[in-house]
Amino acid sequence: MNFGAHTARIIDRIGSDVLYTPYGGSQKTIKAVFSAPPKEFLNVEGVSPMVSVKQSDVPTPKHNDGLVVNAVAYRVIGVNPDAASGITALDLEATS
């Protein structure tokens, strides 16, 4: 079984269209799974937004790459690739 192909199908099936703009590059639409679990930060309510993307869609993600998810603009502040699954989890920060 090709684990990478399997996880890619999952992303395609449950993911949503997001706009991805590599820093200094051109925007493209990709499938991504977005989550924003709630958490408290210094007694302030907040969330930890992140997306999972296919490495085939975003082979070289970098900090400050841009994403638009559900009309909210984010920048990448953390890159967590997983070679086995072919998925990269990107930590996000809202830009406004």
Added chain:
Amino acid sequence: MTHVRQQIREAAATAVTGLPTSGARVFQSRLAPLDADSLPCLLINTDDEEISGLRITSPDLLDRRLTLSIRAVAKVASNLDDTLDAMIKEVESTLGTSTFGGLVKTLQLEAITIDMQQAEKPVGVATLKYIATYMTVANAPDTAI
């Protein structure tokens, strides 16, 4: 009359209400988490207190050093440090050497500490630790003398 601790806390809250950054978002002794509508804000707490007795009257005179903590809390997309520094400036400028109408003998800023964490936007807390000195008679903690 309420304990002088409470009078000091309320006087501090009144003094810092309406500052440019935090506006009316001033909360006393708040424990509940802060939501987006509550920010940026100031949290006012009267914390630990050192007390020494002066046996020159009966009951004793109490010489008291109260820690008054004012926390400036903000969550902003950029320049969190600038926002916190602006809030610190506003609080310091307002309190200055205030005596809260004679409630305290002195009000001294002793320390400032900063905490920051990453949420969907950066979150930061600047804590201004003031020492308020005041005196009471041992059996009359509601009257500053």
